[in-house]
Amino acid sequence: MAEKEKEETSYRMEGIAFGLADGTILCLGLTIGVAKATSNTNLVIISGIIGGIANAFGNSIGLFMSQSAERGLQIHETVEHGVSTRIHSKMEVLTSSVLSFMATIVALIILLSPFAFLNMTDAVLTTFSFGTILSFILGNYVGKLSGENPYKTGLKYAVLAIVGAVISFLIGDLLRLLI
16 A cells, blocks of 8 residues: 555656646746846736746646546556556546646746845846756755656756756847847
């Protein structure tokens, strides 16, 4: 029984990790890009909320559809080919999808909140720092789960967040010139 609970917890964490990673990357890039392009706090907050909520729905629906298809494949392999594999329950698929939505919203709140309280420059720097730290923590956790070096995995996730933020900053800078 303990092994089944461990698998179910791991399966739930997949939704959380997906939502948190995708939510962090999207919100970090969106806020920094819009901030650079417009220098308008209201536009950053409005676009962050709209983009973040749309992303949360996209994450949860995409994860639900993907995991439902995976579940169908697991059932097919078991029935048609006698392959012994654990089949995810419908409730696990739904729970993972809901957790993905919630984790994306948490990332959105964490990364947008500096724009409600700080001037533009400080908000961008704080959001950049929060996004990098959040990505490192997630990567560290994934590294521990996968048996990889947690520090290296955390660093890899942080670098990916930084690259996304820098690209968004450059795109925002280019758009600022065109607007």
